[in-house]
Amino acid sequence: MKKFLGVLTLTLCTKTGYAALVNLNIDEFQKTIKTLNKEKGYNGEIKSGALTGKVQEKFIVTGTSATDEREPVLMTGYYLGATEVGNLYSITEYRIYCDDQTYGFAMSNFEPDGALSLTTTDSNYAFDYEDPTPRDQQFSKILKKACKYSAK
Secondary structure (H helix, E strand, C coil): CHHHHHHHHHHHHCHHHHHHHCECCHHHHHHHHHHHHHCCCEEEEEEEECCCCEEEEEEEEEEECCCCCCCCEEEEEEEEEEECCEEEEEEEEEEEECCCCEEEEEEEEECCCCEEEEEEEEEEEECCCCCCCHHHHHHHHHHHHHHHHHCC
16 A cells, blocks of 8 residues: 555656646547447537548537536537647536526546646536527537437
């Protein structure tokens, strides 16, 4: 046990060790995004072209929140986007408030090597935007579908 704690302490105290603790398991992410459409709660996909390559987003409803009095629908989104230097990855946890058609999110972005690059949280976005892009329109449908899925 002492040996394990020593290794853990060294890992936490070194710059490269800390980075290793927040790296995305890219192989596991690739497997998950490929098979997500076969999972219970699968809620849709958005494919689009970005400036440098293909973008793919998939969504799965994971339940409702028991801790929030508004009982939002919980949904996880997986993002995979090709860039000139490799793929960018993102995992986003959505809290969807069906009554007032708004949502919030917590997003973690990962570099092509799997290193965590940014975590963002935000809330109070409406399902429908004033001047929606084609991607916004598809995402709005996915949000509305999540509300229907949770009512089943």
